Amino acid sequence: MSNTLLSTQPYKGTRDFYPAEMRFRNWFFGKIRETLERSAYEEYNAPMVEELELYIAKSGEEIAKKQTYNFTDRGDRQLAIRPEMTPSVARMVAGKMNELNMPLKWFSIPNMYRYERPQRGRLREFWQLNVDIFGCDGFEADMDVIESAINVLRGFGADETMFKVHINNRRFFNDIICAISGADAEGAKLVSKVVDKKNKIPRDVYEKEMRELGLSDEQILRIDALYNMSVEEATALCPDSVGAKELSDLFALLGDTGLDKYCVFDFGIIRGLDYYTGTVFEVFDESPENNRAMFGGGRYDNLVGLFVKNAKVSGVGYGMGDVTLENFLVTHNLVPDFTEGNTKVLVARFNDVPYKEYIGLTASLREAGITSALYLGTKKFGKQIDYAFKEGYSHIVIMGGSELESGTVKVKNLNSREETEVKISSLPDFFQ
Numbered sequence: 001m002s003n004t005l006l007s008t009q010p011y012k013g014t015r016d017f018y019p020a021e022m023r024f025r026n027w028f029f030g031k032i033r034e035t036l037e038r039s040a041y042e043e044y045n046a047p048m049v050e051e052l053e054l055y056i057a058k059s060g061e062e063i064a065k066k067q068t069y070n071f072t073d074r075g076d077r078q079l080a081i082r083p084e085m086t087p088s089v090a091r092m093v094a095g096k097m098n099e100l101n102m103p104l105k106w107f108s109i110p111n112m113y114r115y116e117r118p119q120r121g122r123l124r125e126f127w128q129l130n131v132d133i134f135g136c137d138g139f140e141a142d143m144d145v146i147e148s149a150i151n152v153l154r155g156f157g158a159d160e161t162m163f164k165v166h167i168n169n170r171r172f173f174n175d176i177i178c179a180i181s182g183a184d185a186e187g188a189k190l191v192s193k194v195v196d197k198k199n200k201i202p203r204d205v206y207e208k209e210m211r212e213l214g215l216s217d218e219q220i221l222r223i224d225a226l227y228n229m230s231v232e233e234a235t236a237l238c239p240d241s242v243g244a245k246e247l248s249d250l251f252a253l254l255g256d257t258g259l260d261k262y263c264v265f266d267f268g269i270i271r272g273l274d275y276y277t278g279t280v281f282e283v284f285d286e287s288p289e290n291n292r293a294m295f296g297g298g299r300y301d302n303l304v305g306l307f308v309k310n311a312k313v314s315g316v317g318y319g320m321g322d323v324t325l326e327n328f329l330v331t332h333n334l335v336p337d338f339t340e341g342n343t344k345v346l347v348a349r350f351n352d353v354p355y356k357e358y359i360g361l362t363a364s365l366r367e368a369g370i371t372s373a374l375y376l377g378t379k380k381f382g383k384q385i386d387y388a389f390k391e392g393y394s395h396i397v398i399m400g401g402s403e404l405e406s407g408t409v410k411v412k413n414l415n416s417r418e419e420t421e422v423k424i425s426s427l428p429d430f431f432q
């Protein structure tokens with residue numbers, strides 16, 4: 001055996017979750033589930049391992065092979081650990097197209113892996129909320145999905161000063177770029193690639209790349225003007241566009257429902273993946289400390305066609321990573337104190353009381369729905385008190401030989417330091 005000790009650190013870009021972190025994560029994911037289930041979204045899941053071909057078909061061979069953890073199994077099959085959920089859910093919908101009752105409102109919170117450089121808001125292992133609607137062609141599904149994203153953040157206590165949903169439409173974008181530049185659909189797609197990275201490259205590089213696509217300085221300025229327009233001003237420039245009507249209808253409904261205070265039109269939102277076909281959006285943190293796009297999504301009407309020839313099942317959805325959402329909650333002080341107000345009882349142990357008496361005491365508390373534990377070990381009472389403080393217990397129950405004989409216990413509140421004598425038979429009622 002080697003004398004070299006193994007590292008205690010997790011693999012690069014992954015995290016350990018100790019009990020304190022798991023308290024946060026259970027609350028975090030619980031809030032999300034509660035909000036979505038209230039709007040009749042149903043949870044699903046899929047295998048962590050899929051055929052590599054699934055990601056090659058969706059994202060291209062270079063991205064699929066470079067950004068996935070992939071391997072060949074003993075049956076000589078090329079597999080990958082899932083880097084995203086959209087291909088899996090499209091496969092699932094395609095597999096039971098004739099059995100499922102459309103439209104579907106589904107969500108999942110799986111963990112995924114991507115082989116890339118870890119940085120703020122982006123790790124190699126992460127959990128991602130995926131929310132999708134399948135089988136509704138109209139803008140109403142876009143509205144429902146965007147509303148769900150707003151409600152998830154509101155469920156944590158966020159308001160319109162903390163985040164904004166930036167919305168555009170790929171059909172509208174293509175139509176107006178074609179109208180300004182005279183380009184065809186393929187040319188508009190190339191322009192979209194440059195616009196998508198506009199805020200990540202210097203202005204001179206942006207202009208150079210636009211000119212290389214054949215745009216004149218005057219055309220570049222006309223596109224620039226769109227970045228500062230309202231949705232009414234922008235759509236008026238291309239009134240016959242289907243995408244323009246979708247945008248107008250969506251923003252009208254956002255206004256009618258009061259959700260427009262959370263949303264803005266942003267011509268610069270493209271969502272670089274080619275499979276987006278209609279509404280696209282990104283949710284931005286408004287804090288100067290974390291002013292960035294947190295997550296986004298859009299309409300992707302063609303993915304199910306990867307599995308079933310001539311399939312026509314529309315889809316719209318988004319993905320929200322756990323790391324960026326956690327950063328948002330911390331930045332805006334929306335994480336509660338998980339120890340405050342919670343009753344958690346430690347039953348202290350003494351040598352002059354039979355062990356079975358303590359077992360019965362903790363059992364009665366648990367049956368009443370009270371979180372409780374018996375101290376494990378034989379340390380002195382002072383050490384048991386120290387343990388209770390460090391582990392976040394709210395109360396300690398003291399039952400020595402004399403208390404057992406009198407049929408009472410002492411309950412010490414570890415926050416107020418108050419001590420109360422209670423009958424053993426009334427102990428559950430005391431906490432309730």
